Structure formats: C-alpha cells, structure tokens
Amino acid sequence: MFDIKVIHILTQVFRLSSSCLTDWLLPASCLLCGDNTHDDMPVCQPCQLDLPILPHHCFQCAQFLPTCTSDVVKCGICLNNPPGFAATYALFPYEPPIIQWIIRLKFHHQLHIARALGKMLSHHIQSRWYAGKALPDVIIPVPLHPSRLRERGFNQALEIAKPVAADLRLRLDRTGIRRIRHTAAQSSLPAASREENIKNAFTVTRQYSGQVIALVDDVITTGHTLRECSRLLLRQGAARVDAWCCARRG
Ligand SMILES: [Zn+2]
Ligand SMILES: [Zn+2]
Incomplete structure (x- = not known):
C-alpha cells in the first residue's frame, strides 16, 4: 500500500x-x-x-426551534424580518466533534477536513435536500477579507465549496462576492452588534439575472453575513439564494 x-x-x-x-x-x-x-x-x-443531529429548526435560517412547536417551520426573526435567502441547509449543530473539525480546519490548516465536509454536503444535497429538485446554477463561497486571507492562507468556505461543486458539476464562482471591509469576527461580538459589524462589508458587481445561487459558509451563527450577501445578490438580479452550511450555532 x-x-x-x-x-x-x-x-x-x-x-x-x-x-x-x-x-x-x-x-x-x-x-x-x-x-x-x-x-x-x-x-x-x-x-x-x-454525529450530532440538527434539532427541529427554522427552514429559512436553520435557527433551532422548541420541539413543542413542531408545526412551526419559521422562527420569529424570519417571520418579522425575512432574510433575502430562501432556505438554509445545515449539516450539523455546532457541537463536538464538529466544533473541533472547524477549529482544526481554520486554525490548524487541516484542509482535508474541508474536503470531508464538502463531501458530506454534496451527499446531503443530492440524497436529501434537493432530491428530485433542480440544483442551483452557481455556488458562491462567502469570501474572507484579503488581509484575513493572507493571514490564514486559504478561505475555508471556498475549500468546502470546491468538492461540492466538483461532485455536483456546478459552476463555482470564487469572486462574485468581494469583501471590501475588514470586520471583527462575527463570533467574537455580542448578537446585537453583528448586524452593524457586517454592514457594507461586501460588494457584488456582477449581474446574476434569473440565477439560483447557493451561498456556502462553514458556520452560520446569527445569519447576518448570509443576509448581507444574499441582499446584494438579489439586488444584482438573482432569482433565489439558498445557504449551505456545515454547522449551525443554536
Ligand atoms: Zn469511524
Ligand atoms: Zn429563521
């Protein structure tokens, strides 16, 4: 061998x-x-x-919902202030061992974990989430600011998106969204500051007229990053934006 x-x-x-x-x-x-x-x-x-199983959750942002309200499929936040993205598909809750996988990927450069997570995403997309449904036209990973990219050496969302695009034979758009403002890590801020922190952090100049887009990120926390990215994509003509994530923080 x-x-x-x-x-x-x-x-x-x-x-x-x-x-x-x-x-x-x-x-x-x-x-x-x-x-x-x-x-x-x-x-x-x-x-x-x-492996941990995602609990009952909002179909739009994947926020966990109390099991006693199993007939409710949208959380209060999405009902009162709907995000631009139509649905969020998350593989796991952000719990061990997923937390350790994300840390090993982002901070210990273990890129094989990105490939593994991408494989699991494409498996779920094909066999469950989009079974019998049309796949999106294009995959766009949430970008890092150039200075964060230089510091880390790679964008984990792009590394996760690569095997997904290859497995599903979808176009991978690496530069459709650009991060133009360096922001504090969303996870380091209290929930109330996150919307303000991410405002005007991205730009989208390309046209996406009528296209269905899958945004890929490693972890979704409050969804403000995905809200901002999907708002810009819809403004550029996208017909629909879905979010594909490896883990959802509760
Ligand atoms: Zn095993
Ligand atoms: Zn929601």
Missing part, C-alpha cells in the same frame, strides 16, 4: 497536489476513528451514528 512518503515523492516528481494524490491512492479514513471507509464518505458508517 502507498504511504505518505511515497505520495510526497510522487507529488515532487509529477508536480501534482498532494490532496489529489492522497484521494486517489489512499483509502479514505474515517475522521472520527481513523478506520478505512468504503463508500467514499469521510465518516465510517458506525461513526455516522455518533
């Missing part, structure tokens, strides 16, 4: 990316237990049972 040293030599000789070779040569191993997985999923079947 090929090991990491062989892959390193092959990447040098053939000038290929190591992720591409790793995916090709090594069997996928489970993100949780490390065992081989056999169905191209990043978490093995026994471990899938241990």
Whole structure:
C-alpha cells in the first residue's frame, strides 16, 4: 500500500497536489476513528451514528426551534424580518466533534477536513435536500477579507465549496462576492452588534439575472453575513439564494 512518503515523492516528481494524490491512492479514513471507509464518505458508517443531529429548526435560517412547536417551520426573526435567502441547509449543530473539525480546519490548516465536509454536503444535497429538485446554477463561497486571507492562507468556505461543486458539476464562482471591509469576527461580538459589524462589508458587481445561487459558509451563527450577501445578490438580479452550511450555532 502507498504511504505518505511515497505520495510526497510522487507529488515532487509529477508536480501534482498532494490532496489529489492522497484521494486517489489512499483509502479514505474515517475522521472520527481513523478506520478505512468504503463508500467514499469521510465518516465510517458506525461513526455516522455518533454525529450530532440538527434539532427541529427554522427552514429559512436553520435557527433551532422548541420541539413543542413542531408545526412551526419559521422562527420569529424570519417571520418579522425575512432574510433575502430562501432556505438554509445545515449539516450539523455546532457541537463536538464538529466544533473541533472547524477549529482544526481554520486554525490548524487541516484542509482535508474541508474536503470531508464538502463531501458530506454534496451527499446531503443530492440524497436529501434537493432530491428530485433542480440544483442551483452557481455556488458562491462567502469570501474572507484579503488581509484575513493572507493571514490564514486559504478561505475555508471556498475549500468546502470546491468538492461540492466538483461532485455536483456546478459552476463555482470564487469572486462574485468581494469583501471590501475588514470586520471583527462575527463570533467574537455580542448578537446585537453583528448586524452593524457586517454592514457594507461586501460588494457584488456582477449581474446574476434569473440565477439560483447557493451561498456556502462553514458556520452560520446569527445569519447576518448570509443576509448581507444574499441582499446584494438579489439586488444584482438573482432569482433565489439558498445557504449551505456545515454547522449551525443554536
Ligand atoms: Zn469511524
Ligand atoms: Zn429563521
């Protein structure tokens, strides 16, 4: 069996990316237990049972709703102040082990986690969320400000969106939304300051007349970032915006 040293030599000789070779040569191993997985999923079947399940939630922003109101499908915020995006599809609640995956991805540069999350997203999109429905025309990852991008070296939303676009054969638009103002991390602010913090942080200059767009982000917290991005896309003619996220904070 090929090991990491062989892959390193092959990447040098053939000038290929190591992720591409790793995916090709090594069997996928489970993100949780490390065992081989056999169905191209990043978490093995026994471990899938241990993953947290998104509780009953608002279909528009994925905010958790009390289970006693199981007939209610929209939260009070979306009823009183509807966001531009039509629906939010989130894989998991922001709980262990998802929190650790996001931290390893963003702060320890473990990009294989972005590929794994992207694989899980495309699986859910095809088999559940959009089963029997038309897929969006284009995928747009929520961008980082250039200074944050330089500091981190990559945009986690883009890295998650890449395998989704490849699996679903959708156009990946990397530059449709640009971040023009550096803002404090939304997660570092109290909820009341987040709307103000994100105002005028983005710009969209391209036309999206009649297109259905999927916005991709790693974590949705209050939804202000996605609200601002979808508002700008709709202003540029988009017919509908959906949000695809890996995790929802309650
Ligand atoms: Zn496992
Ligand atoms: Zn809502």
